[in-house]
Amino acid sequence: MKINVHFTNHHFDDMYFTGKTSVAIDVLRATTVIVTALVNGAREVIPVNSVDFAMKISGNTFGGQTILGGERNTKMIEGFTLGNSPLEYTPEIVAGKSVVLYTTNGSKAIVKAKFSEIQYICCFNNLPAIANHLCLLNKDVEINCAGTNGNFNMEDAICAGRLINEMMNFDNTIEISDEGKASLNLNKSFGKNILKMLRNSEHGKLLIENGFADDLKICSGYGISNLIPYYVSGSIKKYDAEIVNNINNETKISEDAEEK
Numbered sequence: 197m198k199i200n201v202h203f204t205n206h207h208f209d210d211m212y213f214t215g216k217t218s219v220a221i222d223v224l225r226a227t228t229v230i231v232t233a234l235v236n237g238a239r240e241v242i243p244v245n246s247v248d249f250a251m252k253i254s255g256n257t258f259g260g261q262t263i264l265g266g267e268r269n270t271k272m273i274e275g276f277t278l279g280n281s282p283l284e285y286t287p288e289i290v291a292g293k294s295v296v297l298y299t300t301n302g303s304k305a306i307v308k309a310k311f312s313e314i315q316y317i318c319c320f321n322n323l324p325a326i327a328n329h330l331c332l333l334n335k336d337v338e339i340n341c342a343g344t345n346g347n348f349n350m351e352d353a354i355c356a357g358r359l360i361n362e363m364m365n366f367d368n369t370i371e372i373s374d375e376g377k378a379s380l381n382l383n384k385s386f387g388k389n390i391l392k393m394l395r396n397s398e399h400g401k402l403l404i405e406n407g408f409a410d411d412l413k414i415c416s417g418y419g420i421s422n423l424i425p426y427y428v429s430g431s432i433k434k435y436d437a438e439i440v441n442n443i444n445n446e447t448k449i450s451e452d453a454e455e456k
């Protein structure tokens with residue numbers, strides 16, 4: 197099994213992930229919000245890469261069961277019901293709903309990897325569960341860090357490093373790319389105290405300045421959920437082994453048909 201890490205995804209096009217197994221990471225805060233929403237009973241999360249598209253697919257499209265959430269410059273967007281704080285995604289608000297999510301980097305990174313065979317959503321909250329699952333899956337993995345506006349960010353790189361480190365505990369034969377090795381070292385140097393690391397990161401500081409200090413506590417929670425969210429056909433749902441097997445079988449059937 198090979199693991200590759202991308203500290204940002206702005207330098208390649210949407211076709212790059214075609215047919216691959218990928219993992220999206222945006223610790224502050226999109227992937228933490230997605231895990232929280234699904235843990236609290238959201239039916240699905242639909243990540244989008246523009247506010248216009250978010251508006252278009254919300255409303256009555258899904259029988260009035262959609263909620264618009266997300267942020268611009270960390271703040272709630274006019275016309276949206278929720279911002280991008282995991283604390284807002286309570287069971288009372290999200291249970292049974294389709295959450296349409298637009299965020300500056302995270303939702304766009306997920307949409308960018310839309311052609312992945314399967315794409316998992318990871319943050320510190322569900323990292324051990326994702327590591328375990330990927331090792332059982334035993335396929336090459338592309339870790340897609342959302343980064344910040346096309347640039348590297350510390351928290352996503354360290355989360356990637358921690359994910360690889362956990363996977364190496366299951367399987368010490370894993371092959372790791374140079375970016376993967378760099379993220380492992382970053383995790384070793386700065387990842388021991390996750391909350392402290394988040395508070396010292398550039399985006400963490402901005403969130404504190406904008407009144408979201410408590411979000412960092414939620415985002416630093418390590419392994420507090422076993423949820424494995426996966427994105428396929430435009431929406432993120434809780435992993436269900438049976439559904440995923442069907443998807444894999446369908447892919448296999450269409451590949452076989454192409455070969456004939």
Ligand code: MLT
Nearest residue numbers: 225226280299300301302
């Ligand atoms: C993003 O997608 O850039 C983030 O989730 C921003 C934020 O902290 O809300």
